[in-house]
Amino acid sequence: MHDLADIADWLQNHAIHHETPVHDTLPDPVFRVNGQAAVSFSTNNYLALANHPRLVSAAKEGLERYGVGNCESRLLGGDLPVYRELERRLGELKHKTDAVLFVTGYMTNIGVLSTLVKVGVLARIHGYRAKKRRKYAYFTDEYNHISIREGILMSGADKHTYRHADMDHLESLLKAADGVSPIIVSDGVFSMEGTIAPLPELTALAEKYGAILYVDDAHATGILGANGGGTSEHYGCYSPTIMQMGTLSKALGAIGGFVALEREMADVLRLTSSAYGFTCPPPPDQASALLAALDLLQEEPQRRARLWDNQRYFVERMRPLGYTLTSTETPIVPVLIGDAERCQRFQRALRAEGVHVDSIQFPAVPVGQARLRFMLNAAHTREQIDHVVAVMAHLSSML
Numbered sequence: 001m002h003d004l005a006d007i008a009d010w011l012q013n014h015a016i017h018h019e020t021p022v023h024d025t026l027p028d029p030v031f032r033v034n035g036q037a038a039v040s041f042s043t044n045n046y047l048a049l050a051n052h053p054r055l056v057s058a059a060k061e062g063l064e065r066y067g068v069g070n071c072e073s074r075l076l077g078g079d080l081p082v083y084r085e086l087e088r089r090l091g092e093l094k095h096k097t098d099a100v101l102f103v104t105g106y107m108t109n110i111g112v113l114s115t116l117v118k119v120g121v122l123a124r125i126h127g128y129r130a131k132k133r134r135k136y137a138y139f140t141d142e143y144n145h146i147s148i149r150e151g152i153l154m155s156g157a158d159k160h161t162y163r164h165a166d167m168d169h170l171e172s173l174l175k176a177a178d179g180v181s182p183i184i185v186s187d188g189v190f191s192m193e194g195t196i197a198p199l200p201e202l203t204a205l206a207e208k209y210g211a212i213l214y215v216d217d218a219h220a221t222g223i224l225g226a227n228g229g230g231t232s233e234h235y236g237c238y239s240p241t242i243m244q245m246g247t248l249s250k251a252l253g254a255i256g257g258f259v260a261l262e263r264e265m266a267d268v269l270r271l272t273s274s275a276y277g278f279t280c281p282p283p284p285d286q287a288s289a290l291l292a293a294l295d296l297l298q299e300e301p302q303r304r305a306r307l308w309d310n311q312r313y314f315v316e317r318m319r320p321l322g323y324t325l326t327s328t329e330t331p332i333v334p335v336l337i338g339d340a341e342r343c344q345r346f347q348r349a350l351r352a353e354g355v356h357v358d359s360i361q362f363p364a365v366p367v368g369q370a371r372l373r374f375m376l377n378a379a380h381t382r383e384q385i386d387h388v389v390a391v392m393a394h395l396s397s398m399l
Helices: 003-013 053-066 081-093 105-113 116-126 146-155 167-176 199-208 231-235 263-272 284-299 301-321 340-352 382-398
Strands: 030-033 036-040 098-102 136-141 158-162 181-187 212-216 242-247 257-261 332-338 358-360 370-375
Touching: 036 382, 053 284, 081 098, 081 257, 081 263, 081 284, 098 105, 098 263, 105 146, 105 212, 105 242, 105 257, 116 136, 116 146, 116 263, 136 146, 136 167, 146 181, 158 167, 167 199, 181 199, 199 212, 199 231, 231 242, 257 263, 284 301, 301 332, 301 382, 332 340, 340 358, 340 370, 340 382
Parallel strands: 136 158, 136 181, 181 212, 212 242
Antiparallel strands: 030 036, 098 257, 242 257, 332 370, 358 370
């Protein structure tokens, strides 16, 4: 007998299971489940691009030209122009000279963060010899995504966790860690909180202490900034110290992840990151679709404008109901419920009314801080928002 079998047996005996609903279509944000129409307030498809005709057409052209998969490492087996062009455009979006494409955002964080502290050793296979041996340490926000935490763990480097967005605490940790080369890591937008990282203050600390600053812009790319450039564009904060990571499966509507940085450093990552060199990239049809998504990001700023209009409208309608909105800075608007079981009852009641929203509870958030995470979308209508607010008004007696 092994742990998997023991746990499976225990779960069955205690009637514990996680039921994942099976949908007939993908949320855009309307979808069908069990033959019935529903509206998603939990999709990452913020700009409603995933089913856009131009993305679908570009993906079809990519399929016709390249087939369904790359089937080999770009580093070992050769490259395609569609990947090179996508990386160039992503670097441009982030005000960097290059970007490195990975198969998912999760793999990007694992692949980069597990590698940064080892590049001096890994580059030895190419004949490099370091002038000095550095000891690295990570300084990470307590609310960073689990892929960040796992990437840091895989690196084997020391880790120091600072209180959420607390720059005084971060600086005290940096001061105390004398003799290390620091790497500061933060989400740009925190996915469970909806808060935006204080990037100017993070950048100032990174420059003061000679640190690399790694920003996970998964929920900011395409959303924040005048052109959807993310957290740096939101603040007008650019620095050579910043490495900007992003995902392609949220606002841009497809699949993949990337890190944007200067070309020379990008080449180092391509040579040293096993998550890049020893696996396949996203399928080429996805790269083709993403180029179309980047075009639309420039050509249709009204999509982002509608997203923010919907966010403001939802917040205005929710405020009088007496709920605690933990953050109203981004299209992620968590509504604090507190008790996990009560939060699940809210979720079930909303689904019965044709509204799909995530119930977030421990360990994703601290015990006693369960919440409904509403994620606004460019394609939500006022009628759909009015409906979900009316349901929440009715449910307020359950608090």
